[in-house]
Amino acid sequence: MKLYPLFFFTFLAIAGCKDKPKPVANSIPRPTVSPDGNRIAFPNTVMMRSFTTQPTRSETIRTDFAAPGHVAAMVLKSSENPAERLVLFDDPSLSNNYTAILQHRINIQTERGNLERVKDLQAHGAASGKEVIEAQTQLANEEAAIISDEATLKLAGFDPEELRRARPNTILVVCEIPENQFGAITKGLPCTLNFTSFPNERFAGRIDNVNDYVDNTTRQIKLRISVPNPDGRLKAGMFATVGFGVTEGKFMTVSRDAVVTVQGRDYVFVQTGPQAIERRAVQLGQQRNDRIVVLGGLRENESVVVVNTLQLKGLSFGY
Known part of the structure; x- marks a missing residue:
């Protein structure tokens, strides 16, 4: 008779355990990405906190630009026909x-x-x-x-008609520049060349041709530069570094941490709403310290993500 209370309380405990509801597992909220990867929407503002932004801004900076080149041809006067030019190519x-x-x-x-x-x-x-x-x-x-x-x-960077009119005792230097630097380069622009064979000298040149196409693989554009060579010291095949001068002006810049590169193209991520981010293709210029000049693709005071951009790159491009 004394064991009945013990069995009774044990039964109540078991019954209480059966009646207690089990916790329900909630699914983890995930961002939504558009089919083309250009837009990312987050389910709440809490997830957005990890993507710190900075506004684009314009500032006065000095930029210079240089590219490797080589003497692709020499122009001489033909001894047989003075009206024609003798062109000696390195190829x-x-x-x-x-x-x-x-x-x-x-x-x-x-x-x-x-x-x-x-x-x-x-x-x-x-x-x-x-x-x-x-x-x-x-x-x-x-x-x-x-x-x-x-x-x-x-x-190869040569115009046959211009070759026929080229000045004798001139060398023609061919160099390639990245597509994103093309906006600052124009035909007729003066430049300075430093040749490996004459490291302590500077030679003046001028851009006399800009190719009409961009290489589909390297995304480079060929330039041809003419340089006077009256004493014949400069020879076909010599290597040079071509400097395109220093430009000072007001340029829009972003932090270098904002830029991601995929298949040779540059992108940034712009916050367009409280829970929305947009991928934007940009054209970049020179880097100065931790800032990069933006030549196109952004407007003043847009909020560009500068923290955890690699995470956004993975969401946008699917890896």
Whole structure:
């Protein structure tokens, strides 16, 4: 009889455990990313606190820019034909192209004269229509061939017409600059060159050609720079560093911690709302200390994320 109270209280304890509700596990809130990765929305402002922002600002800074180059050609006066220029390239294949262009020009003039002669003979009954077609075909073949050789030279940074007009005793330096530096570079801009062979001297040059295309792999643009070489000391194939001067002005800048690079392109993340961030492609210029010049893609006083940008990079690009 004395054991009944013990069993009774044990039963109540077990029953109480059965009636107690079990805790429900809540899912962890996650940010929402747009299909193109350009917009990231956070479920609450608490998650946004880890992404500190700074406003873009404009400031007066001094920027300079330099790029490696090499002497790709020398221009000399032809001893056989003073009206023509003798161009010595450091790449033998370009020499072949330029020589072929000169020959094609001669052939085109010859074929044009021949076509006019055949047409005149046909008008007087001394030539057939077949002969006219053959003369037209010969001219067309020469015109097509010269286009191919001209394209090869232009891809290497040379314009055949400008080569024919280049001053004798001049070297032509080819260098490549990043796409994001192109905005500050224009044809006719003076520059200073330092050659490895003459480390203590500076040579004055001028940009006389900017290529019409950006290399799809390197995202570089070729420039051609002419440099007087009256004493012939500078030779084809020599290496140089090309300085494009110092520019002082008011430029928009961001912290270097704000920039991420993916497949050769630069991006920053801009806070556009209390719980929203947008990925923005930007064009960058020179870096000064911990700030980078922004040439395009941002507006004044936009809030750019400067902390935990790699986390945003992973969310935006999926890795």
